[in-house]
Amino acid sequence: MVIPVEDAADARLADYVRLRDVDLRRSVESERGLFVAEGEKVIRRAIGAGHPVRSVLTTAKWLDALADVVGGTTVYLVSDEVMEGVTGFPVHRGALAAMERTELPSVGALLSDAERILVLEDLVDHGNVGAIFRCAAALGVGAIVLSPRCADPLYRRAVKVSMGAVFAIPYARMTDWHGGLAEVRAAGFRLLALTPDQSAVPLDEAPLSGRVALMLGSEGDGLSSHWLHEADQPVCIPMSPRAMDLGVDSLNVVAAAAVACHGLLRR
Numbered sequence: 001m002v003i004p005v006e007d008a009a010d011a012r013l014a015d016y017v018r019l020r021d022v023d024l025r026r027s028v029e030s031e032r033g034l035f036v037a038e039g040e041k042v043i044r045r046a047i048g049a050g051h052p053v054r055s056v057l058t059t060a061k062w063l064d065a066l067a068d069v070v071g072g073t074t075v076y077l078v079s080d081e082v083m084e085g086v087t088g089f090p091v092h093r094g095a096l097a098a099m100e101r102t103e104l105p106s107v108g109a110l111l112s113d114a115e116r117i118l119v120l121e122d123l124v125d126h127g128n129v130g131a132i133f134r135c136a137a138a139l140g141v142g143a144i145v146l147s148p149r150c151a152d153p154l155y156r157r158a159v160k161v162s163m164g165a166v167f168a169i170p171y172a173r174m175t176d177w178h179g180g181l182a183e184v185r186a187a188g189f190r191l192l193a194l195t196p197d198q199s200a201v202p203l204d205e206a207p208l209s210g211r212v213a214l215m216l217g218s219e220g221d222g223l224s225s226h227w228l229h230e231a232d233q234p235v236c237i238p239m240s241p242r243a244m245d246l247g248v249d250s251l252n253v254v255a256a257a258a259v260a261c262h263g264l265l266r267r
């Protein structure tokens with residue numbers, strides 16, 4: 001069902017309004033139980049992961065490419081100007097889909113199947129969360145546990161940066177920050193806290209066999225003192241002795257995740 005829409009303020013496009021406004025999107029998406037997938041490939045992966053499509057917003061140029069996936073779905077057909085007017089930016093990938101969220105597994109259910117996992121504490125940048133899911137998919141990590149306040153993997157930018165890996169790597173969100181790590185340990189995981197503190201055990205010497213949970217902290221403050229204290233072992237990726245002189249005291253959290261996941265893969 002293809003419906004041409006000529007007015008960016010049309011109420012039927014409400015699922016797509018101001019996609020770069022993080023606060024607005026957080027409330028719209030949680031109220032309506034939706035998220036927005038951007039681009040043909042990502043839309044296909046979201047559908048493949050079982051997310052029902054609420055509607056598609058696209059321009060004439062991209063309609064044919066999506067014809068086989070959107071049969072039976074409402075497709076709002078707009079000009080580039082209307083697309084930008086609704087979303088607040090030029091959508092280069094030409095197609096957006098409003099998709100239904102599905103229920104996440106509990107942490108306990110998630111851990112029953114996983115061998116190597118990441119645990120993310122309070123990351124705020126959606127791009128970083130998406131990139132870490134992509135690392136996990138590329139480097140053999142089986143699942144991701146999020147702290148209660150960690151940024152949403154289904155936020156548009158996270159989905160986009162992950163290239164759809166958020167649909168391939170199962171994840172769960174803790175409900176209890178304080179006691180959450182105890183549940184991970186009780187499931188048989190060794191908790192390794194990744195920290196830039198160069199007095200910690202270097203990654204190459206860390207115990208990476210068996211069930212391992214690599215913990216990563218937020219972009220600003222890193223892991224909280226409570227989580228560092230709860231960990232079985234702090235682990236660092238050794239940095240150049242010149243790094244401090246250059247004003248660099250840590251790696252970006254995505255770079256740290258990539259190096260650490262690669263370390264796991266090699267064991």
Ligand SMILES: C[S@@+](CC[C@H](N)C(=O)[O-])C[C@H]1O[C@@H](n2cnc3c(N)ncnc32)[C@H](O)[C@@H]1O
Binds near residue numbers: 194218236
């Ligand atoms: C940008 S850093 C946070 C920096 C913060 N000032 C700190 O001291 O943790 C974000 C996260 O990346 C990881 N990280 C960054 N550099 C690292 C390193 N050299 N070794 C291990 N993990 C690192 C840690 O998990 C850290 O919490």
